Amino acid sequence: MTPGFRALFYKEILRFYKVAFQTVLAPVITALLYLLIFSHVLEEHVQVYPGVSYTAFLVPGLVMMSVLQNAFANSSSSLIQSKVTGSIIFVLMPPIAYSEFFLAYVAAAAVRGVAVGGGVFVVTLLFALPPLREPLWLIVFALLGSGLLGALGVVAGIWAEKFDQLAAFQNFLIMPFTFLSGVFYSLHSLPPFWQGVSRFNPFFYMIDGFRYGFFGVSDVSPWLSLTIVLVCFFALSLFTLQLLKTGYKLRH
Amino acid sequence: MTQPAIQISQIRKRFGELEALKGVSLSVEQGEFFALLGPNGAGKTTLISILAGLTRADSGEARIMGHDVVHDYRAARHALGVVPQELVFDPFFTVRETLRIQSGYYGVKSNDGWIDEILHNLDLTNKADTNMRKLSGGMKRRVLVAQALVHKPPVIVLDEPTAGVDVELRQTLWAFVRKLNEQGHTIVLTTHYLEEAEALCSRVAMLKQGEVVLLDRTDKLLAQHAEKKVALKLVPDSLPLALQAMKCGEQRGAHVLALQDFAQLDGVLATLRESGVRIEDMEVLTPDLEDVFVKVMHGEGRAVA
Numbered sequence: 001m002t003p004g005f006r007a008l009f010y011k012e013i014l015r016f017y018k019v020a021f022q023t024v025l026a027p028v029i030t031a032l033l034y035l036l037i038f039s040h041v042l043e044e045h046v047q048v049y050p051g052v053s054y055t056a057f058l059v060p061g062l063v064m065m066s067v068l069q070n071a072f073a074n075s076s077s078s079l080i081q082s083k084v085t086g087s088i089i090f091v092l093m094p095p096i097a098y099s100e101f102f103l104a105y106v107a108a109a110a111v112r113g114v115a116v117g118g119g120v121f122v123v124t125l126l127f128a129l130p131p132l133r134e135p136l137w138l139i140v141f142a143l144l145g146s147g148l149l150g151a152l153g154v155v156a157g158i159w160a161e162k163f164d165q166l167a168a169f170q171n172f173l174i175m176p177f178t179f180l181s182g183v184f185y186s187l188h189s190l191p192p193f194w195q196g197v198s199r200f201n202p203f204f205y206m207i208d209g210f211r212y213g214f215f216g217v218s219d220v221s222p223w224l225s226l227t228i229v230l231v232c233f234f235a236l237s238l239f240t241l242q243l244l245k246t247g248y249k250l251r252h
Numbered sequence: 253m254t255q256p257a258i259q260i261s262q263i264r265k266r267f268g269e270l271e272a273l274k275g276v277s278l279s280v281e282q283g284e285f286f287a288l289l290g291p292n293g294a295g296k297t298t299l300i301s302i303l304a305g306l307t308r309a310d311s312g313e314a315r316i317m318g319h320d321v322v323h324d325y326r327a328a329r330h331a332l333g334v335v336p337q338e339l340v341f342d343p344f345f346t347v348r349e350t351l352r353i354q355s356g357y358y359g360v361k362s363n364d365g366w367i368d369e370i371l372h373n374l375d376l377t378n379k380a381d382t383n384m385r386k387l388s389g390g391m392k393r394r395v396l397v398a399q400a401l402v403h404k405p406p407v408i409v410l411d412e413p414t415a416g417v418d419v420e421l422r423q424t425l426w427a428f429v430r431k432l433n434e435q436g437h438t439i440v441l442t443t444h445y446l447e448e449a450e451a452l453c454s455r456v457a458m459l460k461q462g463e464v465v466l467l468d469r470t471d472k473l474l475a476q477h478a479e480k481k482v483a484l485k486l487v488p489d490s491l492p493l494a495l496q497a498m499k500c501g502e503q504r505g506a507h508v509l510a511l512q513d514f515a516q517l518d519g520v521l522a523t524l525r526e527s528g529v530r531i532e533d534m535e536v537l538t539p540d541l542e543d544v545f546v547k548v549m550h551g552e553g554r555a556v557a
Binding site for chain 2: 002003014086094223
């Protein structure tokens with residue numbers, strides 16, 4: 001680990017840790033509310049996988065949704081805040097390579113995503129205990145998904161010049177992609193057209209692969225999901241690295 | 253021969269229509285206390301941003317302690333500490349956390365000894381564990397100075413560090429910066445307070461609309477550029493016709509005359525005596541950098557060494 005990476009990573013962790021009430025606890029409560037409401041309404045009516053209660057089905061989706069949204073929120077909000085306040089110069093003036101910059105923001109975003117996801121998982125255990133059939137898959141998808149959204153957060157944070165631009169990114173891209181990714185339902189319950197549309201949503205593969213880690217059952221093969229998520233992750237990482245290398249919107 | 257601390261050659265930078273820097277070249281030797289002066293928009297901050305890697309020049313080259321700021325940016329940035337003009341801070345951290353994190357960026361481990369020393373010198377010791385948000389503007393400014401120094405850079409650039417700062421902090425700051433200079437650090441200063449530049453800096457560059465219009469030793473500039481002036485309070489208060497041509501202004505009811513040299517004073521006194529005018533008060537005005545600045549900025553000559 002290079003010193004620049006280590007210090008920037010530490011700073012990013014310390015940043016969200018200092019406001020953990022808002023960055024960790026609040027999203028856990030939000031996910032808990034989803035679980036309470038949806039399971040209350042749908043528990044009796046929906047069974048997605050045989051022998052799996054709807055509440056148990058919902059848990060992995062909610063956990064992964066929290067992982068993804070919070071990973072994105074961490075890198076994007078950190079960058080936009082320091083850009084708007086001007087304190088971004090403190091990380092631009094030191095001898096930190098663009099690759100260290102990228103890794104530090106993405107790794108810290110992954111830590112926040114996984115921390116919130118872990119918190120959501122723990123509180124949902126009070127209501128349902130999904131089996132943990134393939135824990136390795138679960139870990140792989142949690143890490144890759146949070147890394148992918150962390151990188152997307154870096155792109156959004158660099159691109160946005162104002163808070164409302166970032167909010168637009170979040171509301172018109174991240175939210176629809178996560179909600180239409182099968183957090184609350186199985187792909188097979190959708191009409192054929194929407195099934196086809198969902199297959200172009202990378203978030204679907206992250207959720208589906210993650211859910212496979214719990215149930216050992218999924219809508220598509222976890223290997224297909226893994227391939228797609230890996231390709232997206234590397235493509236987005238290369239794109240983000242290129243932005244950082246050219247100094248796009250950071251170095252004039 | 254030792255490397256210059258800062259070597260800037262033919263730097264050009266354009267922001268859309270505006271040509272912010274038009275081929276600036278200058279070099280600052282190690283151990284110098286150097287002033288970079290110019291009105292707002294002259295390009296000082298752009299030039300500093302290029303040195304710090306915040307802005308990329310369109311063409312030309314800049315080196316810090318011999319290291320190119322683009323191709324050898326790690327070494328260049330290790331050698332440079334910049335105190336930015338804007339009062340920026342990260343609201344999440346305390347003063348000590350800010351300085352520890354900043355040390356980490358430069359790969360400096362267990363830096364608490366030096367951090368304590370900086371805090372002491374900037375009179376910040378009792379604010380070490382205060383959150384940045386809770387500091388007054390002057391205190392935040394001190395932290396900015398501290399942040400620029402955590403990695404003990406040989407070259408320190410201060411971009412208007414005393415703008416809007418009270419007298420006490422100014423004195424604390426200058427005492428500390430002087431000490432750093434005596435220890436061998438190269439200091440580059442931009443300021444709007446020309447008396448500060450005059451008192452501290454041995455050499456001065458003046459920038460105007462993206463060009464260096466003047467670059468010389470401070471004492472030489474004062475000797476060459478500023479006219480010798482004398483303020484005379486007369487009784488009765490009327491300047492003889494023969495002296496009207498020398499008058500260049502008034503100051504607190506006194507007539508200010510510009511002289512070629514002090515020998516000319518003989519003639520002035522003789523004329524006054526002949527006209528029956530008595531001198532009530534006389535003050536020799538020493539030239540200051542402000543005179544030079546005003547002259548240069550109003551387009552009188554280029555004197556790039």
